[in-house]
Amino acid sequence: MLENQGSVSVEEAIKSADKALNNLTETVSKTVAVAVKKKETKLSKVSRRELDAIQLYLKEIEYSPLLTPEEEVKFGRLARKGDDNGRKKMIVCNLRLVVKISRRYMNRGLALPDLIEEGNLGLIHAVEKFDPERGFRFSTYATWWIRQNIERALMNQTRTIRLPIHINKELNAYLRKSRELMQIQGGEPSVTEVAEALGKPVDKIRQLLKFNERTGSLDITIGKDSDSPLVNFVSEPSAPEPDELIRDKDINDSVENWLHQLDLKQQEVIVRRFGLHGHDNATLEQVGKELGLTRERVRQIQMEALKRLRRIMENEGLSGESFLGL
Known part of the structure; x- marks a missing residue:
């Protein structure tokens, strides 16, 4: 340059x-x-x-x-x-x-x-x-720390609801374990991996992370020339918008296309680990038992598959962060 x-x-x-x-x-x-x-x-x-x-x-x-x-x-x-x-x-x-x-x-x-x-x-x-x-690229490693620092600042700046002490402790425990796995893997761990390391159900961890999301007011107006509050534009959750249906179909079609570019073993690991094709999210041990592999071998196959998926997506002009947390 x-x-x-x-x-x-x-x-x-x-x-x-x-x-x-x-x-x-x-x-x-x-x-x-x-x-x-x-x-x-x-x-x-x-x-x-x-x-x-x-x-x-x-x-x-x-x-x-x-x-x-x-x-x-x-x-x-x-x-x-x-x-x-x-x-x-x-x-x-x-x-x-x-x-x-x-x-x-x-x-x-x-x-x-x-x-x-x-x-x-x-x-x-x-x-x-x-x-x-x-052996990890520094940019991959640094991205996690940069995002973590920014998100923590946003959380402290914009949080309008004071969380109970036990919730804060659980969030901090999640972040510490996530950092530990980051050091080992060289990339940001998935929610499933952190939950597994903490010995907690994935659903409980996902629920915990919702406390870390920024809140907003439904009374704010839409646009400087409008008097209508945001709440007037909130649709019923049971009625998805047409563009959402189209988008979801496109995403599903793309995911299928990307998965078919992996070898069979990689496909089997990914669909089980991330709950695709009707599977529930499975731990490394569970996938290993189903496929007759060790936990470490499953982890290696997963890392190889995710790297390959990231390259496939980047070749199509997409960000790997938009799929499976790549």
Whole structure:
């Protein structure tokens, strides 16, 4: 990427992006503080200045090249030994990943600069925890930490209902176990895998995770020129919309097509693990007993199948995150 940037050196790019990382939040905060001090309450002024700060930040980090797998191992080892340059390289060269993920969480209660700031903290934590000897790509590992940090900030910022202490404890236990599995597998574990590790029913865990979802008001109006509250537009749950029926059929057809591109053993594992084709969600042990395989072998086949499905979906221009949590 740097070859197209003329005289811009790697060192200059890192220095420039690192400076942008340190100054983004400070720039936005000062802008808002000045507006409040001068009683400039017009949102357009603050929004425009925030946008300018974000544009400057994006311009700074675009010169940071993505690391190759070999470079991730090299600088990951240095960072693990406490080398500041290795740590900085791992952070700066993945700032664009933070921005990409942060954009998915816009309009949920936090401004984009705040989302980026939280995501950057997650990235830094990922660098500190990353073990390059496990053979996983850093971007896959870091994505979980970035999302986790952003989602926690959104939860703290937007939660309107105080949860009971025992619910908070169970949520924290889920997150801790999820992080442990992430370290082992190198990818975000499914709800089924975490439930299995915790020794709890999948349905109970799914119910628990609903407490972690953001709440909203049905009394808010739809559009600035409308007086109608959202509740007036909520349809009966028993009457699906036509476009939903079409979409669901398209998804089912696509899933069948993707599964047929796997070998038979991979198909058998996936349909049982994720409750497809009329199967119930099964644990690794249950699938192993049905297919005459060990738990570890089932896990290996599942990982191979999910990687293959991800490649198939990406080739069709889709995100792997939209199917089975890929």
